Amino acid sequence: MDLRSFAYPIYERYLTWQIAREFSNLPGHVAIILKETDLFDPEGIERLISTLSIFRKFGVQIVSIYVDILKTDPALKAEVASTLKAQLEKSFSSLPAGAGYRIYGADGEINSTVPGKDFFVYVSLGFGGRDEIMRAVLTILSKVETGTVRPEEVDEKMLESHLLVNHEPDIMIRSGGQNLSDFLVWQSVYSELYFTDVNWKDVRKVDLLRAMRDFQKRKRRYGR
Incomplete structure (x- = not known):
């Protein structure tokens, strides 16, 4: 028997229990930084939808997503953004009732938007x-x-x-690296930063729970 496959469900339940004990001290706005290749991976968008569902379950109201498009040629960058937009729109159609989203293209213009009541997702594709x-x-x-x-x-x-986003994220999550990238520069000045070496394609529910539990244990100073 793989001990890890046995231990992870137990650890996941333990983290869920700990988080529930301090449910009021959870982030209301989470920002995630991804690479374009994270979403071109066959499981990338599916993992994103699963992540959104997990955050919503734990009371997060806003998720802001930045997809770092590495292409420097404007036409190629716009093409990549357009492809990702189509994939995201198709996947976001499965979001539960009450969830809305807005997708910004590589030029910062709104590509598509759906109103939401209690959960909203902002996506910036390379802007x-x-x-x-x-x-x-x-x-x-x-x-x-x-x-x-x-x-x-x-x-x-x-x-x-x-x-583009008028809300300040409580926590910025970056998977697979230690660089924040260029996202919500103004809004994130007092945000908590969370880095994990786990690449996006390998991110599990337990990794997201760790991030939220880590946030709960921090004492925020807001620059003071």
Whole structure:
């Protein structure tokens, strides 16, 4: 008998029990950073759907996903984003009632959106945080130039209102590496960071439970 196959279900139940004891101290917004190859893998999107279901079960309301597209050629990057969008739309159709999503393309424009009531998924296909902030600044500047916004009205809240995701993630999860990548640069300044060496294709439920349990045990300082 494989001892690991015997031990993991027990450990999974133990983690679930520990998490349930402090159910109020769970992240409401989780961000996940993936590579394009993670979702081109046959099991990648299936694993993503399973992950979303697990998070929702434990009370997470928002999941933000960044798919890091390594292609530098704009046309090729857009092609990869379009392919992934079609795959995600097909898979997201199986999300339970009450769940919604919004998918942003490589140019930061909304490709598709479905309203949700108690669970929402944001997906950015290769459009990173620096580009997000730059576009927000340029949009505000154009409004100042046209007179629809006065310079003294520009503040943090206005900038945040022009970002793709207006919510701050409680925890950022990166699998298979130690680099955060370029995602939610503004929003994640006080987020907890969680790295795991497990590659996305090998991520199990127990790995996600570990991340949530780790979050529960941390004392958040919000920059203080």
